[in-house]
């Protein structure tokens with residue numbers, strides 16, 4: 001998914017989640033000539049009805065009103081209500097849903113959207129630079145539009161995907177696997193090993209907190225159990241949030257992974273998706289606040305999947 005409208009989703013030139021993230025990705029994507037090797041598809045706006053598959057109407061109304069005014073925060077103080085952020089957040093969501101459509105209609109096996117994977121937003125609030133949770137909306141959309149029930153969500157962003165985790169905590173058909181920096185040392189402070197799901201869904205969620213400074217070697221060793229976990233679940237569709245902020249050198253996190261881990265996870269999930277999900281794999285860029293890491297992680301993942 002590529003189109004400059006995606007760069008509009010940001011919180012200011014000098015904010016960590018600035019517009020340069022998109023441009024950095026695109027520059028490297030074109031430098032490697034990947035634009036000539038994949039089907040390019042333009043961004044699309046989500047409708048309010050699509051937002052409401054996951055979010056409460058009350059929150060959608062609030063986000064729209066604050067965005068029109070262009071002042072205040074959409075949460076407790078992390079996610080500023082920049083003027084027009086509602087529309088640009090709808091671009092993020094619409095583009096993720098278009099990627100789902102392309103995969104489900106058989107136009108491609110895997111799809112990648114760079115400005116996507118806004119995993120912190122909850123059903124009734126923004127959180128951590130995430131206005132609308134395109135991951136959660138995609139899950140609900142797959143179920144409603146395509147009757148795809150058993151879905152695996154894998155997240156290797158440095159931050160725990162709390163907005164997805166707690167929204168589907170008691171959902172037996174959502175397999176959740178999340179590698180992240182230990183919540184005792186990083187926002188949002190969740191995703192502990194004993195959080196395995198609620199009620200009947202106990203055992204469908206796998207949180208893997210990594211101590212600060214963890215390397216590829218440590219993460220790869222833990223991947224085996226994640227793969228077995230997903231394999232047992234036999235998902236009909238796989239989502240990957242491959243945040244680049246888990247790479248060494250990110251300014252706001254403390255993990256020491258390299259893009260080799262991101263490529264490795266992409267290749268393993270590609271195998272699993274071929275085995276169980278008809279090859280259906282949707283990859284979302286996620287976080288990442290060091291531009292060189294964004295260039296490496298996201299483009300290595302795409303290259304690996306090609």
Ligand SMILES: [Zn+2]
Pocket residue numbers: 157158159243245286287288
């Ligand atoms: Zn992150």
